[in-house]
Amino acid sequence: MKYLSAILLLTICNVGQAQTTVLKTDTTLGIPQLSFDTNGELKITASVTSSQSDFDFLLGKWKMHNRRLNKRLEDCKDWTEFDSSDENFKILGGKGDMDTYSTTEMPGQEGKLFEGVTLRLFNPKSRLWSLYWVASNVGVLDPPVVGSFENGIGHFFAKDTFKGKNIIVMFRWDARDKNRPVWSQAFSPDNGKTWEWNWYNVSERIK
Secondary structure, three states: OHHHHHHHHHHHHHHHHHHHHHOOOOOOOOOOOOOEOOOOOEOOOOOOOOOOOOOHHHOEEEEEEEEEEOOOOOOOOOEEEEEEEEEEEEEHHHOEEEEEEEEOOOOOOOOOOEEEEEEEEEEOOOOEEEEEEEEOOOOOOOOOEEEEEEOOEEEEEEEEEEOOEEEEEEEEEEOOOOOOOEEEEEEEOOOOOOOEEEEEEEEEEOO
16 A cells, blocks of 8 residues: 555656646747848748648647746746636638637636637638637737747747837747647747746646
8 A cells, every 4th residue: 555655646746747847938949030021010921831720739628727927027936827728619611710718716816707719810821820819807809929830839929018018929839749738928028039938838638
């Protein structure tokens, strides 16, 4: 019995360690260099492998573990972890998908239902994905982050504002393990010279 208890404890510790590791920035992954046109708008080109099936791995129901920075662009070092769920389905004959994110553990809104909807659209001409997000506590679509996947990693960018300051928003999808995809978000206050990661989540499919 003592031997069995030791094995169970070791297993639990290893699972916890793996989850902690996955909810940090993978420093082996580079961030694409940003470029801008003469009007200061982002110039984004699709990867050669970009396709409308890139988000197929998200279809279905998921449980998610989140790690969220408490304050953004304030040199904050404190994070909050919480759980959520998500359900994804295809639309527009496969040229898009939608999902609903829900939790009652959102920092600052604990005990209240928080929902978010993501709409993802694939442009067959540019072969770029546009990802739109709207949160239930705001009710307004954020500017879409635009980009594509390459080698199982997707990077998506948008110009936006945060507390009155111009920023670049980046979403990263790490879908190299499609049974345990990782999403993360970062802000840049200096047009991509530096980035602050502020939110991660890892998903596990509900069978």
